Amino acid sequence: MSACVVPLYKGKGDKYECGSFRGISLLSVVGKVYGRVLINRVVEGTEGMIGEEQCGFRRGRGCVDQVFVVRQVCEKFLAKGREVFWAFMDLEKAYDRIDREALWVVLSMYGIDGSLLEGVKSFYRNSRACVRVGNSMSEWFPVRVGLRQGCVMSPWLFNVYMDGVVKEVNERVSGTGVSMVNNDGSEWSVNQLLFADDTALVADSEESLARLVEEFGRVCDRRKLRVNVEKSKVMRCTRVKGERRLNVALNGELLEEVECFQYLGSCVCVDGGIGGEVEFRMNEVRKIWGGMKRVFECRSLGKDAKRRLYEGVVVPAALYGAETWSLKVAEKRKLNVVEMRCLRSMCG
Known part of the structure; x- marks a missing residue:
C-alpha cells in the first residue's frame, strides 16, 4: 500500500522544523472502502473486550465522558476531605511507534486471526510513502513501523493495542487507583482513563501514583511506546494548601506538578472547582x-x-x-x- 504525505503547518513553531508540521496521508479510495469492510469486522469481534477505561473512537462515547469522570472523582474525594492524585501522560508520536509484529500478536490474542488478520496485514505489506510539497514529490521510501496515517483502520487498531497496555499495567499494579460507590450501593474502581493516546492515571496516594506511573512507563517501553516526560504532568487535588511537592518520577526524571491541566480541552484544577x-x-x-x-x-x-x-x-x-x-x-x-x-x- 502506498501513501502520499502532505505536510500541514500546525500554526506554531519554526517552519523550518519538521516537528512544526503534521503529515496528512492521501490514500487510495478503493483501499479506504476495503479497509472499512475489514475494520467493521474487527470492531465487531473486539468491541466487547476493550476496557471501559477507553472512550476514544467508540460509538456513544467522547471526550466529555472522560472529563466528567475526572471531575466526579475530584468532587467526591474532596467532599470527604480526601486527596486524589493524577498523572497526565503524553505519548510521543504514538501512532508512528506502533510495533506491527506486536500488533499482529495482540490482534490474535483478541480473536482476530485467519483471513481477517491476513486482510489487515495486507495493508502493511511493502508499505511505502512519498512526501509532496507544492508540485514537488520526494522519492518513494519504505515505511516499516507505525500505523498508517489517514487509514480508517488505524484508530481502532490503536485502541486494541493500547488496551493490551492497559490490561498489562492493571495486572502489575492491582490495588492502585481509586474506588467509589454509586448511588445504588455498587462499587467501581479505576486507575486509568484513556481517550485514544491521551492517558490519565489516578490514585488515592502519592506512593500509589508513583508506582502506577513507573509501571506504565515500563510497559510502554516494552511495547516500544515512548512517554514524553517534559509534557507529562502530575497534579494533587486537595483542599489543603502547602508547598510540599509531589515526588513522582519516570526514568529518573521528576514529572512537573501543575495547579491546572488542560485535559481533553477542559481545565482541571487542584481545588476540584470549575x-x-x-x-x-x-x-x-x-x-x-x-x-x-x-x-x-x-x-x-x-x-x-x-x-x-x-x-x-x-x-x-x-x-x-x-x-x-x-x-x-x-x-x-x-x-x-x-x-x-x-x-x-x-x-x-
Whole structure:
C-alpha cells in the first residue's frame, strides 16, 4: 500500500522544523472502502473486550465522558476531605511507534486471526510513502513501523493495542487507583482513563501514583511506546494548601506538578472547582468574538444569520463540557455577563 504525505503547518513553531508540521496521508479510495469492510469486522469481534477505561473512537462515547469522570472523582474525594492524585501522560508520536509484529500478536490474542488478520496485514505489506510539497514529490521510501496515517483502520487498531497496555499495567499494579460507590450501593474502581493516546492515571496516594506511573512507563517501553516526560504532568487535588511537592518520577526524571491541566480541552484544577474552566471558556469566547466582531456588527447581515453564526461558533466554545460543570452563583454571573455583552454588540 502506498501513501502520499502532505505536510500541514500546525500554526506554531519554526517552519523550518519538521516537528512544526503534521503529515496528512492521501490514500487510495478503493483501499479506504476495503479497509472499512475489514475494520467493521474487527470492531465487531473486539468491541466487547476493550476496557471501559477507553472512550476514544467508540460509538456513544467522547471526550466529555472522560472529563466528567475526572471531575466526579475530584468532587467526591474532596467532599470527604480526601486527596486524589493524577498523572497526565503524553505519548510521543504514538501512532508512528506502533510495533506491527506486536500488533499482529495482540490482534490474535483478541480473536482476530485467519483471513481477517491476513486482510489487515495486507495493508502493511511493502508499505511505502512519498512526501509532496507544492508540485514537488520526494522519492518513494519504505515505511516499516507505525500505523498508517489517514487509514480508517488505524484508530481502532490503536485502541486494541493500547488496551493490551492497559490490561498489562492493571495486572502489575492491582490495588492502585481509586474506588467509589454509586448511588445504588455498587462499587467501581479505576486507575486509568484513556481517550485514544491521551492517558490519565489516578490514585488515592502519592506512593500509589508513583508506582502506577513507573509501571506504565515500563510497559510502554516494552511495547516500544515512548512517554514524553517534559509534557507529562502530575497534579494533587486537595483542599489543603502547602508547598510540599509531589515526588513522582519516570526514568529518573521528576514529572512537573501543575495547579491546572488542560485535559481533553477542559481545565482541571487542584481545588476540584470549575472556576479556572469558566475563565478559560470566557477567554475563548473573547478570542472568537474579537476575530469575528466585524461580521457580527455588520448591518447588512440579517439578525437570523447572526443568530445562527452565534449559535454555531460562539456558543459551542462557551459551553464545551458544560455537562460536567457544577456552577456556583458567581460563575453563572460571569458567564451571563459575557453572553449579554456579545448579544448587545451583535444586536447593535
